[in-house]
Amino acid sequence: MSEDVVADRTAGELSLGDGDRLSLGVAARLSRYLQVLIQARKMGKDTISSQELAEYTHINSTQIRRDLSGFGKFGKRGVGYRVDSLVEEIRRILRSSGQHNIVLFGAGNLGQAIASSDIFADHGFQIVAIFDVEPKLVGRNFGEVEVHDVADLPTVVDEQDVVVGVLAVPSGAAQDVADRLVDAGVKIIFNYSEQLLQVPPDVTVHTSSPAVDLLYALYFYLT
Amino acid sequence: MSEDVVADRTAGELSLGDGDRLSLGVAARLSRYLQVLIQARKMGKDTISSQELAEYTHINSTQIRRDLSGFGKFGKRGVGYRVDSLVEEIRRILRSSGQHNIVLFGAGNLGQAIASSDIFADHGFQIVAIFDVEPKLVGRNFGEVEVHDVADLPTVVDEQDVVVGVLAVPSGAAQDVADRLVDAGVKIIFNYSEQLLQVPPDVTVHTSSPAVDLLYALYFYLT
C-alpha cells in the first residue's frame, strides 16, 4: 500500500487517487489534527469532538468541521469523530499512511534526544541511520539506531529511498552537511540549526524556530 | 525602554504606543522575517531584498513588502531593506525589544541541548534556571545556567518575572510539570513533549511538532 505511493512518485505519477492537490492551509491544518488525534488515541480516547480538537489546535471548530466534511462525512452528530478512523482518513488524504525512511545528521545532545524519542516514529518516520563526523561515535547506538560514518551517506540514502534529512548539528557545520545531504539525493531538509541554508530549487528546507514561535505567543500575551 | 513594556503590562496597560493589535497572520509573518533577519545579520549581510526574504521564509515577496509598508517606508527602492534597522523596526512592532526571562524544565539530552544553544538568547529570551526532579543534577551547570531544585520554582518565577516555561521532559512527566509551572504563575508553556496538556484558559500551550511539519513538507513533495 504505502510503498505504492513512493513508487508512483518515482514513476512520475502525480494524481494519486483523490484528484487535486490540497491547498497549503488545508494540508497544514490536517497535519495538526493528525498530531492531536494520534496523541488522543495514545491516551485511550475513542471519540473526539470538533470543539475538543479546537482547544488543542487553536483552530476554530467550525473550520475543523468544514475541513473534514470536504472529504466525507466522518463524524456522528451528537457524538463526534471516532479517533481511530479519523486518523486513517487524514492519513489517506495526506498520503502519509506509509513508512518514510529518514536520516539524522549529528549525534550530539540534540541528535541523541531525537533518536531516543518517538516523535518521528509516531508519525511513520523511521530513522534508518545517524551520521556524525566524530569517528569515536561511529558504531555506537542511540535508541536502536546506529551511528554511521559520513562516507556511507550516499549509499544509505540511495538504498533506503531516503527523502528526508534531519540536521542536528551546530550552525557552523550546517551548510556543509546540507550540501552533503543534497549531493546524496535528499529532497527535504529539516534544519534544527539557525543557519540560513543555500540549497537547489528542488530541495525544501524547513527550519525549526522555537524562539520565533515563542515571540509570537508572547506578543499575544503582552497585548 | 524594554522593561517599560513588561512594566506596563503588569500595570494592566493594554495600548502600548502603536495602537491596534496585529492580526494573527501579520504577527506570525513578522516573527519569521525577524528570524531570517537576525541570522542574515550574523552572516554579515547589510541589506536584504523582499525577494531574498521570500526565498528563506517561503512567503510571497509582495506580501512581505505589503506587511512592512503597513508600518512605514523601511526600504530603499533599487536596494532593499537595511538588515539592522529592519530588525529594530520589527522588534518595536512586535514589542519584543526587551529581554524576557524563561525557565527550562528537564536537564536531559534535550534540555542540555537547549541550554547550550543560543536559539533562545538570540531572540531576547534568557534562560534563568533549569529544573529537574533528579537530585543528582541539582547544582550542575549547562551552558552557564544552573540546575535548581524543583522546590525553588515558585520563587524563581516570582522573583524573576518569568512568563514562559519550556518543557523538555518525557511525555509521562509533562502534565505534572505543566501543573507545577501553572501553579508557579507561568502563562506560556512551550511543550517539547507530545503530551496533550490540560491548562487553565489564561495559559497558552505551544506544542512543538517536528513530525507534523515534516508530514506537511512531504505532502507537497509527494504531490
Added chain:
DNA sequence: TAGATTGTTAATCGATTAACAATC
C-alpha cells in the same frame, strides 16, 4: 541612464465566523 526593487493598487481567492437545521 539602465537596472533593480520598493510601495501600492486592484482584483481574486481562500479563511473565518455565526447560525442553525439535521440527526445521533
Added chain:
DNA sequence: TAGATTGTTAATCGATTAACAATC
C-alpha cells in the same frame, strides 16, 4: 424526548497575487 454535535450555508474579512509607477 432532551442534549449534543455534525454538516452546511451565507456573509465578511484578510491573504494572495500580478502588475506597474515611483525612485534609488
